[in-house]
Amino acid sequence: MLIWLVVAVLVLLGLWVIAAYNGLISLKNQALNGWKQIDVQLKRRHDLIPNLVETVKGVMKFEQTTLTQVIEARNKAISAQSIADKAAQENVLTGALRQLFALVENYPNLKSNENVSKLQEELVSTENRIGFARQFYNDIATKFNITQQTFPVNMIATMLGFKPADLFEVTDAAEKEAPKVDLNLK
């Protein structure tokens, strides 16, 4: 009798471990997919920047430092590897772009240029896409982390080799304060 009780408990325990493991795997893959989405949007931004710099550099030749900053930030962001490094470099790039667009405001003929406003809309949209992809990733990653850190799953999560996912954090203080204000053109 007792032996059957033990067997039953073990079987239930095994089933629970399987369910918990599968749940964690599913969340982990959703988080990975979310991360890929951010990557896609970051790449979109990297591809747009040379185009933008090319379009404005004729008129903005006195803003060479800002233009160089943007290009450098872009190149650094492309070569960044780890999630934390990537997040940091992308934030630098966001800052540099923001500065560039603030300067564009000083050049009325640039502002009225159709190509520039098109590019500007594309970049605004890209910034938003990155933001929304990041939001989606962070939501899923948080869910993944909560699941593996709450009792009783936390007892087996480490044993099964799960690690908390890094969140894509906004480190730039200015960005925290005023989200997408200067980029929001009607």
Next chain:
Amino acid sequence: MNIYEQITGNNRATRIIVSVFILFFLFIGFGFDYYYGVGLRAPIFTVIALLFGLVSSYAGWRYGDKLILSSTHARELDLNDPKQKQWQNVVEEMSIASNMALPKTYIIDDPDPNAFATGRSPEISSIVVTRGLLEVLNRDEQQAVAAHEMSHIRNFDIRIMLMIAVLVGSIALISDWARRGLFRGERRSSRRDSGSGAAVLIILAIWLATVILAPLLSQIMAMFVSRRREYLADASGAELTRNPLALASALEKIDSRAEPTRSINQGSAHLCICDPKGRPIGVREGRLADLFATHPPINRRIEALKQMAYVA
């Protein structure tokens, strides 16, 4: 109520509505057979009505969204136009935020601001805006509207709304036809069975009442099912943009220009973000007005959104 309950509930309601619809046609056909079909060997009207019910349900499911798009004269976006390109971008951003397939985008050339979504599943869906909406709302507000429509798509609201739009349309059609048949057609006075007079009269009375009241009832049903889901779409839209105030101000702007959206007819009114009939919705209160409204009063929606942002 969360979105999973909403999805399950929607799918159940869709099945019930389609079944009721087919039963309704059976009933009408049965009545015709009883009334006119004397001397015919087979229940021919019943079979015709059943076929009509089945075919129009399937056609509605399969082609209803195209029907609605063409009846509102929606065209695909012209991406060379900066405003339309911006709207396309906004929709793409929302599809990223919600991690859903990108819906097709259409525009209606109407100066009144409005928007709706249609389709049969998140994979096969469309979002339609009027030109007025793109002109009146700024980028953040457009984003809020896109998020609201995306939520309708994700919750499968579009599927049930589509079926209702199509089925309400064909009920109106068939009962028009039936009424004409009843009041103008030649009546055969010879009853199949004159013995059970009272029972026959009762059945006939019920049948007549159904035929006459059907369009009204189906309209009320369409309105009733569409109101509660507006609050949910507002809330989950705000969850996507994290900016409930943008939707509140979009609704305020849309409401303040509440002229009739001419290109959107009665049949698709319940799909829209705001009542397209041009009545000042915010003003109407009370049970009777509520009963006939396809949308909750706009000031209540704005109030709820402001509470989400802790400013109300």
